Amino acid sequence: MLERMTRILFCVIACACVAAVVALAQPSSASAGWCWPNCSSYALLGPSTSTYTGCWYANGEVCSYYNNWFNVGMAKTCHPGCDWNYNTTGVVLYGFENHDRIRGRFTSKAANTVYLQPAELSMSGMLRAQVTWYGGPASQVNAGAIG
Amino acid sequence: MSTRLKLAVAVMVVGGAVVAAVLVARGDASRDHATLSNAGGPAIGIRGLRLKAAPIREGHVLAVRHGRTFYRLNTVSGDPCFGVGFAGDAGSPGSVDCPRGGFPSGGSPVLDFSVYEGTRHDVRELSLFRIEGFAADGVAAVQFFRPNGAVALTVPVSGNVYSAASVPKGPIAGFAALDKDGKRVWRSP
Numbered sequence: 003m004l005e006r007m008t009r010i011l012f013c014v015i016a017c018a019c020v021a022a023v024v025a026l027a028q029p030s031s032a033s034a035g036w037c038w039p040n041c042s043s044y045a046l047l048g049p050s051t052s053t054y055t056g057c058w059y060a061n062g063e064v065c066s067y068y069n070n071w072f073n074v075g076m077a078k079t080c081h082p083g084c085d086w087n088y089n090t091t092g093v094v095l096y097g098f099e100n101h102d103r104i105r106g107r108f109t110s111k112a113a114n115t116v117y118l119q120p121a122e123l124s125m126s127g128m129l130r131a132q133v134t135w136y137g138g139p140a141s142q143v144n145a146g147a148i149g
Numbered sequence: 150m151s152t153r154l155k156l157a158v159a160v161m162v163v164g165g166a167v168v169a170a171v172l173v174a175r176g177d178a179s180r181d182h183a184t185l186s187n188a189g190g191p192a193i194g195i196r197g198l199r200l201k202a203a204p205i206r207e208g209h210v211l212a213v214r215h216g217r218t219f220y221r222l223n224t225v226s227g228d229p230c231f232g233v234g235f236a237g238d239a240g241s242p243g244s245v246d247c248p249r250g251g252f253p254s255g256g257s258p259v260l261d262f263s264v265y266e267g268t269r270h271d272v273r274e275l276s277l278f279r280i281e282g283f284a285a286d287g288v289a290a291v292q293f294f295r296p297n298g299a300v301a302l303t304v305p306v307s308g309n310v311y312s313a314a315s316v317p318k319g320p321i322a323g324f325a326a327l328d329k330d331g332k333r334v335w336r337s338p
Contacts, residue, residue, distance in 0.1 A: 062273075087254045087255070087257045088249055088250055089256055090338075091338050093338055102268070103266055103267065104266070104267045105266045105267075107261070107262060107263065107264060108265065108337075110337070111249075111257070113249035113250075114247055114248040114249045116246045118243070119244065122264070123278070137338070148199060
């Protein structure tokens with residue numbers, strides 16, 4: 003009985019954590035934006051993932067359409083596993099790109115939320131928001147950008 | 150279960166906990182690399198962030214280096230965040246990271262905010278565009294290295310912050326935290 007209750011409790015806590023992280027990763031609902039895979043869930047970003055929308059890298063990258071973005075945000079889960087400090091071995095680059103270059107910051111941390119404005123990358127104008135697999139196993143991410 | 154057996158199990162559990170606590174307390178990671186002694190200046194208002202469900206209204210400036218401001222931030226619910234931004238636009242960080250569980254910790258002594266750039270589509274080879282970030286107490290420098298392991302640049306840490314005026318050309322494969330003796334105490338995945 004106790005074991006069953008513990009299992010249910012863990013399940014409830016895990017669901018609450020996922021919901022909280024997804025909510026935190028979302029850009030302001032007041033603005034038009036882009037989300038991947040959508041604005042309420044995670045998907046695996048690995049070496050063969052692509053949105054087939056002409057991103058900087060043909061594979062291992064998801065990107066938005068061109069827009070004057072205000073920021074890009076991203077959240078990553080512990081998939082396929084993380085240590086006590088939420089470190090994973092899946093490394094992703096998040097940021098922006100244009101026709102000339104791709105720029106961003108790296109993260110391998112799970113369960114944290116990151117936000118980045120184009121000016122931080124010395125970029126402006128029409129850009130694509132991007133999240134790119136860079137190394138390790140596929141990362142489970144939810145990404146969004148607001149304009 | 151007999152009373153004697155229960156007592157033996159209890160003694161073993163308590164003993165194990167005491168041994169574990171002593172080992173953790175003696176570990177350098179828990180003592181030196183899990184604190185950030187720079188509390189920063191007085192609280193200032195933070196503006197310009199549109200972060201749903203993670204509103205940040207106040208923060209503390211930890212340092213200003215090379216035209217960049219380093220912030221220690223808190224969401225209104227008290228969760229810790231860190232941010233950086235242009236010094237000419239004080240109170241308006243352009244990049245924020247809210248690490249779950251806080252920063253630093255024994256297993257995460259560096260929170261890197263460096264910017265990387267790629268100009269080739271065919272290879273996933275990125276170089277540094279800007280170097281900056283936060284480091285725990287006990288981290289004396291952050292070292293960036295090439296894909297072959299050679300050191301590209303070593304940046305000193307001061308006041309729990311590191312920043313470089315210029316960046317080396319060429320591909321970068323990762324970075325490591327060094328203690329005051331130059332020993333690598335942590336490296337990025």
